[in-house]
Amino acid sequence: MTPAQAVPDTILTATLDLSRARIATPAPNLTGLTRPELAAALVEHGVVEPAKAKMRASQLWRWMHHFGHTDFERMTDIDKDTRTRLAATFSLARPEVVERQVSKDGTRKWLIRTAPGIEIETVYIPDVGRAGALCVSSQVGCTLNCTFCHTGTQALVRNLTAAEIVAQVQVAKDDLEEWPVPKEGRRLSNVVFMGMGEPLYNLDAVSKAMHIVSDNEGISLSRRRITVSTSGVVPELQALGEKTQAMLAISLHATNDELRDELVPLNRKYNIETLMAGIRAYPGLSNARRVTFEYVMLKGVNDSPAEAKALVRLLKGIPAKINLIPFNPWPGSPYECSSWSTIEAFAAILNRAGYASPIRTPRGRDILAACGQLRSESEKVRASVRRKAAVEAEA
The missing domain is CATH 1.10.150.530 (DNA polymerase; domain 1)
Structure with missing residues (x-):
């Protein structure tokens, strides 16, 4: 008898009992x-x-x-x-700050990871508003595809929750060392919903976050120092005013439908006439609560004296101010910024018509933190890795 015949074959079997397995869920924040x-x-x-x-x-x-x-x-x-x-x-934990950058002009930008695969950018700009403004995001990515905006090149991942919006304010206040909330001398005095996403497509969470950060026994930001910028989701304007009493900003950028259809594709759904009617009906609109119109200056596209005069005609009768925004370039962008003399000439026409039209000083360009430059790194190689590679290539 051979050894193989002497020892019978043995089949080992095992059963894994998953009946008691539990998937760990994070504690409610x-x-x-x-x-x-x-x-x-x-x-x-x-x-x-x-x-x-x-x-x-x-x-x-x-x-x-x-x-x-x-x-x-x-x-x-x-x-x-x-x-x-x-x-x-429960939990009170902050989200992870993946990257923190500080511009040479003092602007700060944080890349914040709120959940696996969910990353947003938040920017603090000193010396804006009363003391300093925080530009917060309302969505991961964006659906609007505005052709001059870097964020528009990133597909929408999802809406942010109210907790994720509030967390951006908390992260900024942590970094600014502004706890407990001071009564005077604040560095963070204003919040602007001008980061990633279209706030009016996430109005419930935006409204809830505003209730939290404006509460007098907490962060206590005045609602008159909270501005919501929209590209023109007209059906939600009334609800925005009624729910939040926020200051309204409109991402306009053109005075005729043909050009705005190109720059802000949402215009094909809610054209300029419809948008202006919605703005005129905005709750609380008055000289004390003016609408801010944002107008990015694109060389040879929307920066002519004729466009400035058309803008004056378009805004007639609306309590308004106009922020002229020098275009902030980003990798692969198809536009150039208007010359400074062109922007000043444009502003002079608006000023003569009685409209305040400050030229927004570009801030944080060197860290891609300026208006229209935000884009999370979740679907790209991390910015820090790219910079390191660039330095090594130059060496």
């Missing part, structure tokens, strides 16, 4: 909840009894949004047992 939602969440998760929910929510709110704390243990007016339950149930 409280920073994107309104006050009523916060109180309800405390009760729903059994952390606080209903009678104390409103009080505990107010305490948490101040610790989160006034002091900027992310550690429940630092909330010293809440008893230890409740702090332990909070820490076991």
